[in-house]
Amino acid sequence: MPAVSHEENLLQGKDQLLEVDTTAFGDSNPFSGQGQGAQDGPPPPYESVIMHDGTRGDTTVGLSHFEIVVRDPVKHGDNSMSAYVSYKVCTNTSLPQYKIKQPEVIRRFRDFAWLRTRLQEQNRGIIIPPLPEKNVVQKYQMTTEFIETRRMALSVFLNRVAAHPALAQSKDLQNFLEASEEDFAIEVARANHESAGGANAAKKTLSSTLQKLKDLGQQTQNLVSGKHTDEEEDPDALIVTLQTSVMVQVREYMFQLEAHLTEAHRQAQRLIKQQGLLGASLAEFGTSVISLGKFEQGRLADDFINLGEKAESLARSSQEQAGSLGVTFEAPLKEYVRMVRSAKAVMADRSLALGALQQARADVDAKRTKLAKLRGTPGIKEEKRSEVERELNDAQHRVEAAKDTYELIVRRMSQELARFQTERATEMAGVLRSFAVAQASLASDTAKAWRTLAPAPSSNGAAR
The missing domain is CATH 1.20.1270.60 (Arfaptin homology (AH) domain/BAR domain)
Structure with missing residues (x-):
């Protein structure tokens, strides 16, 4: 059996650990390759996620366990910063863990924001669907158009979360969709208290983390230029450096994609x-x-x-x-x-x-x-x-x-x-x-x- 060189061992280790590679971008990838790891079957068509009148379309590919509609927005308070809009969230689910198969709950925007933050904390590495941006001026005005646009975006958010194979099983999502307002407030308080310790610990290590990222950037430059240091002789360090080199390309692609999409949206x-x-x-x-x-x-x-x-x-x-x-x-x-x-x-x-x-x-x-x-x-x-x-x-x-x-x-x-x-x-x-x-x-x-x-x-x- 032929001997395997040190460099070949490193590359094999890189292939095993570095699963984030440029093949994740499919045919439209600027680096070429075929996508791997995507969910089987096509995603739900956009018109099936949310219709203009708040009802669902006939096509619900990928949403077999959920049908979610955000409807009946109600404005509370006058046109001031304390005013808010509540929404009725109606769900139909076949998942066995739900106590109620067709729950209807009242939620406001901050509840949606809490759910998204909680999903981020509990599912690191997963792309959490976005919420509509906060707009202080439009919130103060509370126009019918603003409320309707936000309602549709919130419905899109929930249906995308429910369509995700991992997020659909989230206990936080279940609480959001079926807990009463009182029970949900208690759960939010409990979860926030639970998360407080982790947040404080993260703050303590932020400065040291940033310094390590700078060091990692230097390692990447050394890899490209052919320079080597004692630290780079560590196989794990080399694998991480190779990962970072690939992620630089992916990040650049994402920045350009965002710029092009933003301009297309503006036009x-x-x-x-x-x-x-x-x-x-x-x-x-x-x-x-x-x-x-x-x-x-x-x-x-x-x-x-x-x-x-x-x-x-x-x-x-x-x-x-x-x-x-x-x-x-x-x-x-x-x-x-x-x-x-x-x-x-x-x-x-x-x-x-x-x-x-x-x-x-x-x-x-x-x-x-x-x-x-x-x-x-x-x-x-x-x-x-x-x-x-x-x-x-x-x-x-x-x-x-x-x-x-x-x-x-x-x-x-x-x-x-x-x-x-x-x-x-x-x-x-x-x-x-x-x-x-x-x-x-x-x-x-x-x-x-x-x-x-x-x-x-x-x-x-x-x-x-």
Whole structure:
């Protein structure tokens, strides 16, 4: 059997541990490759996640265990910062752990925000679907349009969580969907108290984590330039450095994707606004032409009135489509801008986990050095050496725990990035197809409407 070189061993270890690779981006990946680890079957079509009237569509692929509708928004308080909107969350589920199969609960936006934060804490490495951004100005105004837009976005959020194979089993989601308002408030208080200790511990290690990330960046540069240090001879350190090199490419792709999606969303908003303005202009034109027709007499009067009525009819169609595009075209683009940011947050969490692992390893090295000095110093009490040995043992356990956490996040990220890219490609293709069909239909209807007013040409080319 041929000998295996040290470099080949490292690369084999990298392949086993580095499951987050550029193949997670499928055919649309700028690095090429085929996606791995995505959920079987296509994602639910966007129109099945949320419809304009708050009801579900007929297609519910991937949502076999849940049907969730956010409806009946109710405004509480006057137009002040203390005002808020409550929503009725109606669920139909077949999961056996639910005590109620068709629960209906009342929740407000802060409850949705708590659920998302809790899912992030309990499912590191998983891309948590985004919530709509907070808007202080619009919250103060509380317009009907703002409330309806938020209601639809909250429904999308819940259905995406419920469609995720891991998040659908979350106890926090179950509490959110079926607990009474009183029981839910108690659960929120309990969970917040439980999370407080972890948050304080994270703050204590933040500065050291950032320093380790800087060191890791230098390791990556050394790898690219061909430089080596003693630390890089450690197989684990080399594997992590290789992972980081790949993640730099993925992160750059995500930054560019966010920029392009943001610009596409901005132009979609502009297009919808212009289409709405076109409809308004057509309506005003139609009204003015009908008035002119009433001033005229005979055939000319009829022609003006017919023209005005067609213009008003097309104005309604244009304005209706502008409203529809806001839901079926602009909203999905906006949501995927938020989804990319959620994916970037998972990548940032992976970096924090790596920093925590590096810090834990540095702590072990420091304690080993301390123990070696004690062992080499005459007259040191055995109790002192035993205490440092216990500290070293505890530090080694922390390294193993940090390593397990880091590797769990890396494995989950591989599946999540592949799932994200597969769903995004499928849904965006459907969104663009629906947009094209809608535009073609409106153009066809417009041409037919105007054609009914145009005189048909005779055989010699003259109008009849």
